Amino acid sequence: MRILGFGLPSLETGLRRALRLTLPDGNAVDLGAGSGMYTRPLARRFPGKTIAYDSSNTAIEQLCERLGKKPWAPDITCQNVLHLQIPPNTLASACIGMTGFVHKEAAESLYAMVWAALLPGGILHGEFATHRDDTEQSVFILSGCVELPPGSGSYYHSCGHTYCQHTLAGILGDSYWDVDEIHKFVKALGPVELIHANTYEWHQKVEDGGSVQRWLRSIHTITVQKQPRGRHYASPSLNTYPY
DSSP, X not given: OEEEEOOOOOTTHHHHHHTTSOOOSOEEEEETOTTOTTHHHHHHHSTTSEEEEESOXXXXXXXXXXXXXXXXXXXXXXXXXXXXXXXXXXXXXXXXXXXXXXXXHHHHHHHHHHHHHEEEEEEEEEEEEETTOOGGGSHHHHTTEEESSTTSSEEEETTSOEEETTTOHHHHTOOEEOHHHHHHHXXXXXXXXXXXXXXXXXXXXXXXXXXXXXXXXXXXXEEXXXXXXXXXXXXXXXXXXXX
């Protein structure tokens, strides 16, 4: 399977905007780092304090090649982030780029843990697959997920990890979110100030066995700053996201 092209939009726009703010002194994490789209700006903003996690050995190897020799190089670790525990009040910034591949219950647990780890004034940047997204056709799912044993509801991935049916939702189709649902979910974490939110759509092309497949990606990103007290922002309507 070979990726021919993404037409990938700037999903990190909100993160880059947030990293220009005055932020607390803490660590930064990129959970589900993939190609390092979020890792790079995080590591440049928090040199020596950034850790990138991904469960794919291939992604980790490529990320090490790409960023490992930079003077601000992050720590790069192969680990399933759903098994990760981060101590409370230690993070200045966190990116969660793998919500589209996990069951909503798993996402809720992950976000709750990360929220507790964020310091007041810290940044949370997340991406979610909308109902228009073809996550089930993603490279991650198609390139290596096998149900073992058949009918067990447990999936083995070529990256070396085993996932139960509640933590690899791309196969089962419960990883999609409505935009209003996303904002209500983030708002419920606690007092936040909205920095940026937008839905991005593009077509992804992959060559597999000589044939070219094409599917729609539809990702909503949201960037918020944790507030010590006070205001929540209102739920969005249409394309407007008021404070």
